[in-house]
Amino acid sequence: MPSAEFQGVFPYLVSPVDSTGKIMEEVLERLCNDLIAAGVHGLTPLGSTGEFAYLNWPQRRRIVEVVVKAAKGRVPVVAGVSATTIADATFQAREMQGIGCDGILAILEAYFPISDDGVFSYFKAIADAVALPVVLYTNPNFQRSDLSLPVINKLSHIPNIKYIKDASFNTGRLLSIINRVEGRISVFSASAHIPACVMLIGGKGWMAGPACVVPRKSVELYDLCRRGAWTEALALQRELWKINEVFAKFNLAACIKGGLILQGYAVGDPLPPQAPLSPEGSKEVREALLALGAL
Numbered sequence: 114m115p116s117a118e119f120q121g122v123f124p125y126l127v128s129p130v131d132s133t134g135k136i137m138e139e140v141l142e143r144l145c146n147d148l149i150a151a152g153v154h155g156l157t158p159l160g161s162t163g164e165f166a167y168l169n170w171p172q173r174r175r176i177v178e179v180v181v182k183a184a185k186g187r188v189p190v191v192a193g194v195s196a197t198t199i200a201d202a203t204f205q206a207r208e209m210q211g212i213g214c215d216g217i218l219a220i221l222e223a224y225f226p227i228s229d230d231g232v233f234s235y236f237k238a239i240a241d242a243v244a245l246p247v248v249l250y251t252n253p254n255f256q257r258s259d260l261s262l263p264v265i266n267k268l269s270h271i272p273n274i275k276y277i278k279d280a281s282f283n284t285g286r287l288l289s290i291i292n293r294v295e296g297r298i299s300v301f302s303a304s305a306h307i308p309a310c311v312m313l314i315g316g317k318g319w320m321a322g323p324a325c326v327v328p329r330k331s332v333e334l335y336d337l338c339r340r341g342a343w344t345e346a347l348a349l350q351r352e353l354w355k356i357n358e359v360f361a362k363f364n365l366a367a368c369i370k371g372g373l374i375l376q377g378y379a380v381g382d383p384l385p386p387q388a389p390l391s392p393e394g395s396k397e398v399r400e401a402l403l404a405l406g407a408l
Contacts, residue, residue: 119189119216119246119276120317121154122331123301124324125162127370128176129380136175140378144325145183151328154318154335156180157218159193161252161280162322162369166195166222167384174208181213189215191248191320197222199235203242216246218278218320221260233264240271247273248301248320252280265290269297276301278320284310291315309350312338322365323356326372327407356401363394372398375408 126144129137145156158180159165159173168176177192184190192209194217196202206217219239221232240247249268251260260268260277268274279287280303287300291314302311302319311319312335324331330353337346360368366383371390373380375398382389390398402408 118317119155119191119248119301120299122152122318122324122328122335123155123157123191123320124148124153124328124331125160125320125322126156126158126176126180127322127325127366127373127380128158128163128165128168128172128384129378130168130172130384131381134169134172136172136179137379137381138175138179140380141176141179142183144373144378144380145180148325148328149184149187152332153188153324153328154332155189155191155215156184157191157193157320159195160218160250160320160322162325162366163193164366164384164387165193165220167387170205173205174212177209177212177214191216191218193218193220193250194239195220195222197224199238202235202239206239206242206245210243210245214245216248216276217243218248218250220250229261229264232260233267236260236264236268236274237271240268240274243273245273246275247271248276248278249274249298250278250280252303262286262289262293265298266293269294274298276317278303284314287311287316288314307350307354309334309338309343309346312346313343322369323353323360325369326376326402327353327356327405330405330407352405356405359394359397359401362397363390364388368394368398371395372402372407375399375402 194205278301299317367390
């Protein structure tokens, strides 16, 4: 059964969709099984790497159904919920709970800027709609309205808001969050950070797309951090950073899907109008995976 506490490596799963819009269920199920066999601590469908912004509701729902069925209770499934309105977000959250998810990754989409009061109301409504643990997701590089420190602090007093994944590039902000929330919520790193450093300052793990293609190395890094073997952890972190450097040059979903294709998972291309990985990108991803022993 899944642990009551979320910690460790949670790969952001890709969303395999064919040219007709149908979810390619067999390859998604196989990927989930292989990731669990590699030792990951949880699965996160409909994160950034899952291209949530490009999927309609029936596609989102089916992806999560497949992942929950594949996980079979072996690891927690924390599903992404993203919307522009509170009504849609709470509907999705309740549906995810009904499917059998173990947690909600709460994402705010916005076209017009949202005030702090509006941001607070959005995330509070999601938490109030379900009995599941909620992970706040903030990514100021892509989101129109971000979670400010005062809002994070206020949300940390809601009992089932237990985690935050902060994808900013500012580790000082992470320290500020940790100091503000005083243990009420735990911090997960994003792949854009150096996860070992986030673990060092008190993080619980990371939710990241690259863990889909390098799960064993990711779990090894987490285990080293948990043991306090920081010299070995930082050496492995420097090794793993090479794959993030490649991904930063190209579309993230295209890189992860391209890497999985190289590993034998026919997950398809990113959803249009995103472009598939270029031949140059595929070559660089191949070289990075080979260097890490992931091919």
